[in-house]
Amino acid sequence: MTAGLAPEIAALILGTAGCSPYLKSLLEKEIAWWPGALEAPEAAMAAVLAEVDEMAPDALGAGLRQAKRRVALLTGLADLGGVWSLEEVTAALTRFADAATHAAFRATVGAEIRRGKLPGATEQDAQTAGGLTALAMGKMGAFELNYSSDIDLICLFDETRFERDHYGEARQSLVRATRKACALLSDTTAEGYVFRTDLRLRPDPAVTPVVLAMEAAERYYESLGRTWERAAYVKARPCAGDIAAGERFLRDLTPFVWRRHLDFAAIQDAHDMRLRIRDHKGGHGRGVGPISLRGHNMKLGRGGIREIEFFTQTQQIIAGGRDPSLRLRGTVDSLRALTAAGWVPEAVSERLILRYRQHREVEHRLQMINDAQTHDLPQNDSGFARLAAFMGVEERAMRAELGAALTEVHDLIEGFFVPDQPGPEGAETGSAGEVPKLHDILPNEVVGRWMNYPALRSQRACTIFGRLRDRLVEQLADSARPEEALQAFDGFLKGLPAGVQVFSLFEARPQLLDLLVEICAVSPELGAFLSRNSSVLDAVIAGDFFADWPGTAALREGLAARMAREDGYEARLDLARRWAKEWHFRIGVHHLRGMIDAETAGRHYAELAEAVIAALWPEVIAQFARRHGPPPGRGAAVLAMGSLGAGRISAKSDLDLIVIYDPEDEGESTGPKPLSARVYYARLTQAFVTALTARMAQGKLYEVDMRLRPSGSQGPVAASWASFRNYQRDEAWTWEHLALTRARGVAGSEALGADIESLREEVLSAPRAQAKVLHDLEEMRVRLAAAKSPAGPLDPKPGPGRAQDIELFAQAATLLAGKPSRRTPAGLIAAARLSLIDLPEAEELQETYALCVALQISLRLLANTAVSPEELGLGARRFLLSQTGDADLAGLQARFAKRTERAAEILEQALARAAKSASTTPDFET
Numbered sequence: 001m002t003a004g005l006a007p008e009i010a011a012l013i014l015g016t017a018g019c020s021p022y023l024k025s026l027l028e029k030e031i032a033w034w035p036g037a038l039e040a041p042e043a044a045m046a047a048v049l050a051e052v053d054e055m056a057p058d059a060l061g062a063g064l065r066q067a068k069r070r071v072a073l074l075t076g077l078a079d080l081g082g083v084w085s086l087e088e089v090t091a092a093l094t095r096f097a098d099a100a101t102h103a104a105f106r107a108t109v110g111a112e113i114r115r116g117k118l119p120g121a122t123e124q125d126a127q128t129a130g131g132l133t134a135l136a137m138g139k140m141g142a143f144e145l146n147y148s149s150d151i152d153l154i155c156l157f158d159e160t161r162f163e164r165d166h167y168g169e170a171r172q173s174l175v176r177a178t179r180k181a182c183a184l185l186s187d188t189t190a191e192g193y194v195f196r197t198d199l200r201l202r203p204d205p206a207v208t209p210v211v212l213a214m215e216a217a218e219r220y221y222e223s224l225g226r227t228w229e230r231a232a233y234v235k236a237r238p239c240a241g242d243i244a245a246g247e248r249f250l251r252d253l254t255p256f257v258w259r260r261h262l263d264f265a266a267i268q269d270a271h272d273m274r275l276r277i278r279d280h281k282g283g284h285g286r287g288v289g290p291i292s293l294r295g296h297n298m299k300l301g302r303g304g305i306r307e308i309e310f311f312t313q314t315q316q317i318i319a320g321g322r323d324p325s326l327r328l329r330g331t332v333d334s335l336r337a338l339t340a341a342g343w344v345p346e347a348v349s350e351r352l353i354l355r356y357r358q359h360r361e362v363e364h365r366l367q368m369i370n371d372a373q374t375h376d377l378p379q380n381d382s383g384f385a386r387l388a389a390f391m392g393v394e395e396r397a398m399r400a401e402l403g404a405a406l407t408e409v410h411d412l413i414e415g416f417f418v419p420d421q422p423g424p425e426g427a428e429t430g431s432a433g434e435v436p437k438l439h440d441i442l443p444n445e446v447v448g449r450w451m452n453y454p455a456l457r458s459q460r461a462c463t464i465f466g467r468l469r470d471r472l473v474e475q476l477a478d479s480a481r482p483e484e485a486l487q488a489f490d491g492f493l494k495g496l497p498a499g500v501q502v503f504s505l506f507e508a509r510p511q512l513l514d515l516l517v518e519i520c521a522v523s524p525e526l527g528a529f530l531s532r533n534s535s536v537l538d539a540v541i542a543g544d545f546f547a548d549w550p551g552t553a554a555l556r557e558g559l560a561a562r563m564a565r566e567d568g569y570e571a572r573l574d575l576a577r578r579w580a581k582e583w584h585f586r587i588g589v590h591h592l593r594g595m596i597d598a599e600t601a602g603r604h605y606a607e608l609a610e611a612v613i614a615a616l617w618p619e620v621i622a623q624f625a626r627r628h629g630p631p632p633g634r635g636a637a638v639l640a641m642g643s644l645g646a647g648r649i650s651a652k653s654d655l656d657l658i659v660i661y662d663p664e665d666e667g668e669s670t671g672p673k674p675l676s677a678r679v680y681y682a683r684l685t686q687a688f689v690t691a692l693t694a695r696m697a698q699g700k701l702y703e704v705d706m707r708l709r710p711s712g713s714q715g716p717v718a719a720s721w722a723s724f725r726n727y728q729r730d731e732a733w734t735w736e737h738l739a740l741t742r743a744r745g746v747a748g749s750e751a752l753g754a755d756i757e758s759l760r761e762e763v764l765s766a767p768r769a770q771a772k773v774l775h776d777l778e779e780m781r782v783r784l785a786a787a788k789s790p791a792g793p794l795d796p797k798p799g800p801g802r803a804q805d806i807e808l809f810a811q812a813a814t815l816l817a818g819k820p821s822r823r824t825p826a827g828l829i830a831a832a833r834l835s836l837i838d839l840p841e842a843e844e845l846q847e848t849y850a851l852c853v854a855l856q857i858s859l860r861l862l863a864n865t866a867v868s869p870e871e872l873g874l875g876a877r878r879f880l881l882s883q884t885g886d887a888d889l890a891g892l893q894a895r896f897a898k899r900t901e902r903a904a905e906i907l908e909q910a911l912a913r914a915a916k917s918a919s920t921t922p923d924f925e926t
Helices: 007-019 021-029 034-039 041-054 057-080 086-114 123-131 164-186 214-224 227-234 243-252 265-282 305-319 331-340 346-370 381-391 395-417 444-450 459-477 482-495 500-508 510-522 524-532 534-542 552-564 569-592 598-628 642-646 677-693 721-731 734-740 750-765 770-787 803-817 824-833 839-862 874-884 889-920
Strands: 132-136 151-157 211-213 237-241 635-640 655-662 718-720 744-748
Touching: 007 021, 007 057, 007 381, 021 057, 021 346, 034 041, 034 057, 041 057, 041 086, 057 086, 057 164, 086 123, 086 132, 086 151, 086 164, 086 237, 086 346, 123 132, 123 164, 123 237, 123 243, 132 164, 132 243, 151 164, 151 214, 151 243, 164 211, 211 214, 214 243, 227 305, 237 243, 305 331, 305 346, 305 395, 331 346, 346 381, 346 395, 381 395, 459 482, 459 500, 459 510, 482 510, 482 524, 500 510, 500 534, 510 524, 510 534, 510 569, 510 874, 524 534, 524 569, 524 839, 534 569, 552 569, 552 598, 569 598, 569 839, 598 635, 598 642, 598 655, 598 677, 598 744, 598 839, 635 642, 635 677, 635 750, 642 655, 642 744, 655 677, 655 721, 655 750, 677 718, 718 721, 721 734, 721 750, 734 750, 734 770, 734 803, 744 750, 770 803, 770 889, 803 824, 803 839, 803 889, 824 839, 839 874, 839 889, 874 889
Parallel strands: 151 211, 655 718
Antiparallel strands: 132 151, 132 237, 635 655, 635 744
């Protein structure tokens, strides 16, 4: 058998035949083939696959079995000879499995077509198996087949290819074809077998046929799918039949497999599955202490291959919904992707990759010996001696390395699935000595109602929450005001619609529980936001949550890129809501922790809103254009007004917007359902407002106020460029020009936006009668004071000498100075240059205004409505004082009252002087 072979090849053949009776039998059967194949193994492999593809249906029985012998022999020798890596070996075995499976289904479905049993199908449909697709699962799906693997398949068919009346007949035909194809592959004949096939991964295999309609399978997964089925689909891929239909099905199944939130509840599911598998098949399931090598299952036992696969797939399931880069099939590739994304330390992933490859090599040698589907190490010394010889290592060293490898894998992974549990009751826990008891800091009636909250209605949620309870109570007891913090936590828990996912997240990442307690202790409003939008916690651990602010351009590009990956308009709107809430929460946490001040937080809120507007506007246009054609003329521009135009809003601000369009002529749009330009832009604007304000599955983005448009709340929601231009030049009231000082383009046509900005500069630079502007300003102050008074001693916006009063004065000065600045400080400087006030007074007003801004931004983070100082908890008071620089709340109230009274006095005196001057001076424009 080795005559005429090169010495190294002869040694390989003799060693292989001596260690593996199975490979020895293949060497003898294929003696005429393998010497030539070894000269170019890649070419030989390609030739085998080509022969399979060209086999006639009646030749498949013997032909596939001969091909299997050749592939098994070639891969075995290439592996033992060190010619192919582990990945090349498993890929070669998988490529053959794909080819054999496709050939089998092509033949059996083709036979049904020729017999006229598959309605509407022609001979050409045999190549795509008449709409049937076989999904490769597990190792086959990941191109990781071993030498004696079963192939796990899920067989589905595209029911849309058949008329409703023919559905039953088509299904029966495809069921017959599937059974015959599996028999063709798995039956053992005198020539051997090809692959043992397993169809039990399909939905509810005890009661469902061997092939299911895709629509029925999708319904099952949406309503009844379990975590282990999600894990199975991580590696799924279409391998035979109608590949395109299989890919469509997997795309449709994406929301089931890859949840949009971080899914830490999968950890417990995977851990329970590990233990069941160990107990049922793996041996040594829940044991502790040293791993015994005799009979140890390299796949299912402690520290084995399945441990590494479970660890990898569970991490992918947790984070893959948010990060598509983690949606890989191969174990090694997936571990490296998890490391690149920051989920697994590089040292851990590289050790697991090393051990995975070592484990697979041992597994392959065990199976090569007798072509046995085994993963068990030998039970006796002679078996270990044979295995060591087959692996080319010394037996004692092999045993030591095996024990070390299994133990290392077990230790690395067990901590992930079974994190450290809290110590026994009464154990030392910091300076407090004991974990505080719940009733020590919260009335029993509050605790008693927790079990009636939606978050704790399932047994599983209660179980996980029970494991968190001691840590939670300890953290709350350590807060400055435990009663306040726990009452705020009660509000969080009450608003939480479901608990399993959130509690699992807290258990897996305890620092998030600490963050929640911190939030509850300071800002019940942010805690309430968190209960309604708990998925925002994903952002804390899934990205650079505490990094520097990226800026408007990066935010806009990031949101646009995320939305582009979504299928469908509504999905993109929902994505925008999730994304915006995460960034909104991030701003709040950064502000709460003192990483940014109130002024910066206000700017960040505004930049976030601008990014959302800029990313959504083209999406709304694209959706609208499908029915009504592209925007006529030069399109439209979106103007931000008010606080957003000035570049600073609070956590709860509405968005003041105006839409201006330029149709260029009065023609219609050119879509399937054309509209006149006026109607087109009115409906487009309404669609845009709906995109921002509609309450969808992920809530809404913002409230929108469009009352600052030229026609107010009575006219069309969008203004034409010509009418807007004419109105601002000839008809606008003083207050409308005051509002124009803060207008800023944030989305839409850049050319039109530039023209609008030029108009703004022109209008604001025009000479004005000072007496008229200041008289109108005084009337506005009177009306505003009558309409709304301060809600409390620290209400920073309405009222004399407060934020709104100072802003209006600064806008009037901006208008009189002819300088189109949007910022209040610049307007106050302009007032000093116009001698309406002196420079020290301008500085006083600016300091008062800065205090109002700090209060406004900070208070809106703490509460949704105006609150009196007495209603603020200790944590909220400390936060507020850190933002204003005051020592205590009484000092803040006194300083605020003194400053606003002084500001009101400065403004009253300035307007009185101007009025007196106007009464003694002829009216002229200045």
